[in-house]
Amino acid sequence: MPSDKKDFKKVAYYPGCALEGTAHAYDRSTRAVGNALGLELEEVKNWNCCGAMEVKNIDPKIQTYLSSRVMSIAANEMGHDVVMAPCNGCYHNLKKAEFDLQNDAESRSVVERISTKAGHDTYQAGQVETIHALDWIKDEIGEEGLRERTKDALKGLKVANYYGCMYTRPRHIFPEKDQGEGSESSSQPHFMDDLLAAAGAENVDFPLKTACCGGAHTLSDSDTSTLLVTNILKAAEASGAEVIATECPTCHSGLEMHQIRAEKTLGYKSSVKIVYFTQLLGLALGLDEKTVGLHENISDSTGLLREKGIA
Amino acid sequence: MPIHEEHLIRPENLSTHDDLIIDGIDVSGHWSTFIESRVVTDYNEAIEEEISNLPGGEFIHRCWQCGSCTNSCTVNAVNPEFNPRYWIYLIRMGMESELLRDKDIIWQCVSCNKCTYACPRDVFPEGVMKATAHWLELKGHTPKSPSTIFDEIFTGQVVETGKIEEGRILRSFFKRTGQSLMQDWVITMVQRMIARLPVKMLFALGWGGVFKPRTSQWARARSAINEYIVEKEEDHRQALGLDDLVDLAKQELSPGETRPAD
Numbered sequence: 001m002p003s004d005k006k007d008f009k010k011v012a013y014y015p016g017c018a019l020e021g022t023a024h025a026y027d028r029s030t031r032a033v034g035n036a037l038g039l040e041l042e043e044v045k046n047w048n049c050c051g052a053m054e055v056k057n058i059d060p061k062i063q064t065y066l067s068s069r070v071m072s073i074a075a076n077e078m079g080h081d082v083v084m085a086p087c088n089g090c091y092h093n094l095k096k097a098e099f100d101l102q103n104d105a106e107s108r109s110v111v112e113r114i115s116t117k118a119g120h121d122t123y124q125a126g127q128v129e130t131i132h133a134l135d136w137i138k139d140e141i142g143e144e145g146l147r148e149r150t151k152d153a154l155k156g157l158k159v160a161n162y163y164g165c166m167y168t169r170p171r172h173i174f175p176e177k178d179q180g181e182g183s184e185s186s187s188q189p190h191f192m193d194d195l196l197a198a199a200g201a202e203n204v205d206f207p208l209k210t211a212c213c214g215g216a217h218t219l220s221d222s223d224t225s226t227l228l229v230t231n232i233l234k235a236a237e238a239s240g241a242e243v244i245a246t247e248c249p250t251c252h253s254g255l256e257m258h259q260i261r262a263e264k265t266l267g268y269k270s271s272v273k274i275v276y277f278t279q280l281l282g283l284a285l286g287l288d289e290k291t292v293g294l295h296e297n298i299s300d301s302t303g304l305l306r307e308k309g310i311a
Numbered sequence: 312m313p314i315h316e317e318h319l320i321r322p323e324n325l326s327t328h329d330d331l332i333i334d335g336i337d338v339s340g341h342w343s344t345f346i347e348s349r350v351v352t353d354y355n356e357a358i359e360e361e362i363s364n365l366p367g368g369e370f371i372h373r374c375w376q377c378g379s380c381t382n383s384c385t386v387n388a389v390n391p392e393f394n395p396r397y398w399i400y401l402i403r404m405g406m407e408s409e410l411l412r413d414k415d416i417i418w419q420c421v422s423c424n425k426c427t428y429a430c431p432r433d434v435f436p437e438g439v440m441k442a443t444a445h446w447l448e449l450k451g452h453t454p455k456s457p458s459t460i461f462d463e464i465f466t467g468q469v470v471e472t473g474k475i476e477e478g479r480i481l482r483s484f485f486k487r488t489g490q491s492l493m494q495d496w497v498i499t500m501v502q503r504m505i506a507r508l509p510v511k512m513l514f515a516l517g518w519g520g521v522f523k524p525r526t527s528q529w530a531r532a533r534s535a536i537n538e539y540i541v542e543k544e545e546d547h548r549q550a551l552g553l554d555d556l557v558d559l560a561k562q563e564l565s566p567g568e569t570r571p572a573d
């Protein structure tokens with residue numbers, strides 16, 4: 001359903017819970033990059049959690065309601081028609097809610113009922129378009145725009161781009177993907193690769209771009225998660241990457257956490273660093289390492305990035 | 312039901328005899344291992360409907376057993392016993408006892424949706440895995456999995472406050488699953504965080520329990536959601552036939568007889 005092209009210059013920004021907590025660096029760097037690129041973010045007022053996978057598991061319709069409330073505020077209280085979410089989970093859930101509200105009458109009636117009782121306007125499918133931080137920059141600034149502004153600043157940095165699962169799967173909630181030229185691919189996503197390459201980075205051939213890190217059971221079945229993360233780290237190192245670029249707080253903290261756990265429980269030590277793509281773009285745009293929150297990552301990439309003359 | 316018996320070679324179905332002579336021929340020892348046939352007769356044909364009435368299980372009837380889900384499955388790659396296609400088959404055949412053999416690993420689905428991506432029939436196997444894990448718990452076949460406990464803590468917090476606080480979730484989860492926060496890797500992780508993060512941020516993460524993220528004026532949304540949850544649980548009980556069980560138990564009492572006091 002390619003809707004008429006909306007303007008991404010000024011968007012409603014939905015940071016989500018993780019960006020308020022462990023992924024503070026992602027929040028910081030996303031805002032800083034937007035600022036540096038002249039894009040405007042207006043945070044969704046009094047937002048709530050989108051419901052994530054956990055609420056969906058208990059009851060998918062409650063998750064649909066939670067996500068719909070965020071979109072309702074953006075549309076009805078703030079007058080936006082685009083919501084930008086940097087978290088794969090939030091992005092995914094808002095998209096899923098959109099799909100369900102468009103296609104399932106029961107979801108519509110549950111959402112209507114809870115919204116009315118909760119005392120706010122019911123979100124109507126189609127009121128906003130939800131985009132990821134990647135869409136936002138790719139679309140509004142583009143590779144050409146980044147090239148001009150960054151002048152190959154990331155030159156010499158070998159990057160494995162990791163997108164995780166929620167950015168592309170399940171396919172049906174992302175009708176704008178796989179639409180040919182210029183659109184994102186659900187099997188071989190490339191928006192992050194494109195942006196970082198435009199800033200001069202050398203993207204390695206990384207086969208596990210959309211592999212799962214086991215984030216769903218990061219605590220409840222830690223051994224499986226550690227195994228899955230270990231596979232990802234090994235593949236990244238084997239492909240020659242110095243850093244893994246991430247575009248989701250959960251993927252990012254999953255990699256950081258299980259990198260440590262793999263060291264402690266499997267004796268597997270890896271040196272690849274884990275960095276948000278917005279941190280890399282921010283540095284490439286001349287922001288300093290504090291501004292993009294490099295010191296807030298558990299995986300310490302400062303040394304490497306300084307050595308390369310990037311930070 | 313087209314299939315009425317199934318033979319599966321399993322270690323417990325293999326037998327060797329130390330001293331066995333059949334028709335004058337000595338068939339003792341490993342060279343003559345017997346495979347005992349196993350006949351399944353105890354079908355529970357209600358399972359498919361029960362699971363399809365739970366969220367995620369709706370489209371199980373579409374499965375044509377191509378195996379793409381198992382082939383693409385993240386967990387199958389690290390544990391070959393994890394086999395969504397096979398479980399869907401068992402559910403549709405009503406082979407309950409066979410399904411129960413794997414009851415302790417079904418919840419381990421990581422919801423990566425690789426199966427959903429691969430499935431040619433839009434079965435949404437990820438949803439079926441969730442519904443099945445849920446069914447196992449509702450029927451009392453398994454205790455609540457750590458994953459369900461996590462989901463409950465998480466959902467509880469969202470419904471309560473509108474937002475989640477990661478540190479608090481972590482602490483509650485470790486407490487409810489009886490794990491120590493003082494595990495080697497947790498300590499190392501926190502140490503690395505402390506080494507690099509400003510103290511203010513650590514408090515913000517909920518380690519100090521000072522920062523409490525909340526959505527304001529959430530009370531009305533909370534009560535609307537809670538009301539919905541109460542009704543929904545009743546639906547689930549009906550879907551599983553649990554209400555009927557209660558009714559049956561009541562009917563067993565003869566007229567006029569009163570229930571023993573608690």
Ligand code: SF4
Pocket residue numbers: 015016017018019048049050051052053087088089090093475
């Ligand atoms: S997906 Fe995660 S970060 Fe996003 S709102 Fe939900 S819990 Fe928060």
Ligand code: SF4
Pocket residue numbers: 088163164165166167211212213214215216248250251252254423
């Ligand atoms: S955190 Fe892991 S499980 Fe979740 S989307 Fe990212 S890769 Fe997938």
Ligand code: SF4
Pocket residue numbers: 373374375376377378379380381395396399426429430431432433434435436
């Ligand atoms: S991929 Fe779909 S159709 Fe094929 S076995 Fe799995 S659930 Fe059935």
Ligand code: SF4
Pocket residue numbers: 380383384385386387395419420421422423424425426427436437440
């Ligand atoms: S969602 Fe579950 S069943 Fe499907 S591929 Fe992932 S782990 Fe396997």
